[in-house]
Amino acid sequence: MKAAFAQLIRTLNARGWSPATSTNYSFIDEHQQCWVSRSGVHKSDFTEQDFMTIDSTGIGTGMFHGTKPSDETQIHLWIYKNFPEAKVVLHSHGKYPVLISQFNEDFFPVQGYEIQKGFKGCLSHLDSLEIPIVDNQQDMALLCHQLDERVSAIQQHCFIIAGHGTYAWGATLFDAQRHLETLDYLCECEFLL
Numbered sequence: 001m002k003a004a005f006a007q008l009i010r011t012l013n014a015r016g017w018s019p020a021t022s023t024n025y026s027f028i029d030e031h032q033q034c035w036v037s038r039s040g041v042h043k044s045d046f047t048e049q050d051f052m053t054i055d056s057t058g059i060g061t062g063m064f065h066g067t068k069p070s071d072e073t074q075i076h077l078w079i080y081k082n083f084p085e086a087k088v089v090l091h092s093h094g095k096y097p098v099l100i101s102q103f104n105e106d107f108f109p110v111q112g113y114e115i116q117k118g119f120k121g122c123l124s125h126l127d128s129l130e131i132p133i134v135d136n137q138q139d140m141a142l143l144c145h146q147l148d149e150r151v152s153a154i155q156q157h158c159f160i161i162a163g164h165g166t167y168a169w170g171a172t173l174f175d176a177q178r179h180l181e182t183l184d185y186l187c188e189c190e191f192l193l
């Protein structure tokens with residue numbers, strides 16, 4: 001898991017989705033232990049050694065006690081709490097969702113794309129989807145409060161933070177990657193349109 005995940009993180013970096021040490025990633029292992037990417041590591045150099053264990057409040061545990069993960073770890077914990085099927089969470093600073101958030105408020109509406117079916121549960125390009133957009137906040141408690149208010153609108157295993165990036169998740173690394181790539185592709189199409 002860690003090796004495949006680290007490879008994916010480097011692949012996403014090569015696409016320009018995590019410049020300047022930005023973004024963060026996490027997964028829950030078979031023992032229900034949560035692992036997050038260490039902050040401050042350039043994602044082009046990310047290896048399986050760069051995941052750290054945290055407790056349910058986001059504090060480093062075991063050999064990582066005293067190591068502080070990204071503040072955005074609180075968003076990962078919020079996702080795991082509210083979407084129990086999630087075992088992998090990916091965060092991206094890809095440009096197209098950021099650009100889309102400059103032209104849409106509250107929701108990114110999308111319909112008519114075959115790739116929508118990349119979202120688990122979406123069966124037709126005719127489905128009318130709305131991907132929630134929340135305001136960016138440096139205070140993670142405020143950000144999670146906004147997410148609490150929008151939780152029922154989060155239907156496609158992802159959301160956008162305005163001017164910032166996206167979060168996407170899934171039961172597996174494969175599903176989480178598919179959801180992230182689906183959202184990015186839709187944002188690119190609509191922005192270029």
Ligand SMILES: [Zn+2]
Pocket residue numbers: 022023024072091093164165
């Ligand atoms: Zn970020």
